[in-house]
Amino acid sequence: MMKNNSKRKTLILFSIGLFVIASSQLLSQFTEITDMMKGSLMGFAIGLLLTSLMFGNFKTA
DSSP: OOOEEEEEEHHHHHHHHHHHHHHHHHHHHHHHHHHHHHHHHHHHHHHHHHHHOOOHOOOOO
């Protein structure tokens, strides 16, 4: 039960990270946002992705 819950949280973190990266790219394409905001969003998203990959256990066997 705990492994399933941990895997679910890991996938949620990974999905949120990808969503933040995609939405920041779309936002910067259609509006003008500052470099500080772009960097903050990308840093936050990369942090989420790395956290999910470090703490996630994707071993199949």
